[in-house]
Amino acid sequence: GIQVEQSPPDLILQEGANSTLRCNFSDSVNNLQWFHQNPWGQLINLFYIPSGTKQNGRLSATTVATERYSLLYISSSQTTDSGVYFCASSSYGNKLVFGAGTILRVKS
């Protein structure tokens, strides 16, 4: 099945800094989603982005399907951005496969 790898595994930022999280996937995908798991354990949908670029406030994401990667950009980071960021994708099916996540800690 499809493999999903995320990098970096963990990241510490000073408040106000920018960051880029990467997700590599091993096969063609028909679904790619970015999630933020907050300290309460909730999985928050950030983007549904099997291809192209989307922006939502300080967050944006780009997926280059032909090169099998996706990037999540966080600008002007805030302490509330802390948590774990997951990338998940599926390859012509219903089964979302999750990466191991990037643990982000934003320090004030």
Add this chain to the structure above:
Amino acid sequence: DAGVIQSPRHEVTEMGQEVTLRCKPISGHNSLFWYRQTMMRGLELLIYFNNNVPIDDSGMPEDRFSAKMPNASFSTLKIQPSEPRDSAVYFCASRQTPTGAVQPQHFGDGTRLSIL
């Protein structure tokens, strides 16, 4: 609009007891998924349903686990008998799946299960 609703939010029980987790998908969504999150294995799919029919249960760890979807607005995941290694966070997700298109999955807040 209400999201995916899971209950209970937390469950603590003793080994050997039956555990039932419940999920109400978003109205109009016709696909439902059960996931489990552990430190060792991360987030993994257990089973999913399309139009109330189980499609793929290859992720169900063993016969102690069973899932049902008696109607479009309700699903259960049951563990009988429960064991300490079943302790995890269990998520339910739903999605609208129109023919020929893929839509994002929407997740509930999860059930944190502890088996003593």
